[in-house]
Each structure stands twice: as C-alpha cells, then as structure tokens.
Amino acid sequence: MLKITESFRFLSLMVAIALSLSMAAPAFCQIDVAVDQAEGWLLTQQNLDGSLGAITELQPVDSAATIVALQGRPASTSALAAAAGYLDGVAEQNTHFRSRRAVALSAAGLDASTLLATLGGFRNGSGMGAFGSHQANVLDTAFAVQALVLEESTYLLDIVTLLDDLQASQQLDGGWGFEIDSPSEAYYSAEVLQALADVDQLAISDAVLATASAYLAGRQPSGPGCLACGTSKREFLDFNPGRPTAALEVEKCYEV
DSSP states (O other), rough: HHHHHHHHHHHHHHHHHHHHHHHHHHTOOHHHHHHHHHHHHHHTTTTTTOOOOSSSGGGHHHHHHHHHHHHOOOHHHHHHHHHHHHHHHHOOOSHHHHHHHHHHHHHTOOOOHHHHGGGGGGGTTTTEEESTTTTBBBHHHHHHHHHHHTTTTTHHHHHHHHHHHHHOOTTTTTTTTTTTOOOOHHHHHHHHHHHHHOOSSSSHHHHHHHHHHHHHHHHHOOOOOOOOSSOOOOHHHSSSSOHHHHHHHHHHOOOO
C-alpha cells in the first residue's frame, strides 16, 4: 500500500527534478519533452470533481502532489485551480496526506494554517507517525517538517525536535530508510533532504547534508538520456504500477 500511495508523489518529484535540470542546462532538451509528456499524462488523470487519480482513498495526496509539481505551468492553470478547490474541501486523517495537502494549498495561494495547527495530533515521541497512535517513522516526520516550515516561526520548537529525530535516524551511508533501523532508500532520503533544505531559521549540520547528498548522487543512474531520478529501476517500477510508457523510458537507464 505504501508504494502505491507514493506513485503520484514519486512521479511528481521526478517532474520537479526534470524542470530544474531543464532550466539549468539547455543541453537537457529531452527533459523538456519528458516533462511535457508527464504533465499531459497527469492532466488526463483528473476527475470531474477536480481530484486526480483513480484510487479514491489516494486522491487527496495524488491531487496535492500534482499541484506542487505542476504549479506555474501555464497549460495546467485551470486544472490546478480545480484540483485546489477539491483539496480545500477534502478531509484526511493521517500525517502524510495532511502534510501534502497543506503544502499544496499553500502553493496554490490558499490558507493552510488550520491544517498546520492540527499536525501535532500525529506526534508520537520525537517524531511523527502515520496516525497519532502509530510509531514515528522517518517519512511522515519528513513530510511534517516540509509542511510546518510554511509557518516556520510559529512552529520553530516543533521543527527543532523533528529535525533532531531525522538527523539521529540518518544511516552510516548518508541515507534514510522508512524507520530508524531500516536500510537507506533513495526515495525516503530525498524526502528528508528536501525537508532539511526547506528550513531557513535553523542550522543543519554540514556533515548531515554532505553525506546525504553523496548518498543520493551515488544512486543517480548513468547513460544517454537518463533522468537523474535517484532511484533504482526496480524501485521506480514499484512506485509506478500501471505506467508502462514512463517505465519503458526510464528502463533504458538501468540495470535491474
């Protein structure tokens, strides 16, 4: 269920990476094509109520991921407005969805303060669990930090303890797993690094950032036309079930 839940988020993360690469390096012209194709595919997944995705229980997080990934893309303006309208009225009951919803609504220019104020209900010890009664894990803690930094001054003390938990959970290879004792995976590591990068008012250890960046750089595929998605082919295919076109394109870069 976790890997299916992350499918839109992962694809959207790849779109965001591709956008940054295409703007920074004109030589990556093929990335522009990939982004256009990904945008077109995402928009075909929109439902009549403005949500995105075919699986009802995942539509809040799929819609949020799409809003964040495609914000500022002119072709997506009306679709994103509809998605934001859907997201503004939807309810969710876990850290992941609430965090992504807050980030997406903020990106769309809507008020997310009420959602941020309720994130503390999912706190378990020094980190965040999927639900308030669940054991804290790295991924939900990272998502919560990404959301709380939207109002960093207000939630500074909360962010401090969550950052301490994340930094203490870093593996010797520089990455992060789903839980503190889980082996490192690129997806979780990327989400934690994004959370650390989002913080403005607190100092993050240079060693933590350097080793995390080195871990992700070591997972980058090589080969002509490869997108720097920072994960293995097997992980990519697991995160993108039922997406043969995207999978076939990325498959050219990897060894299983």
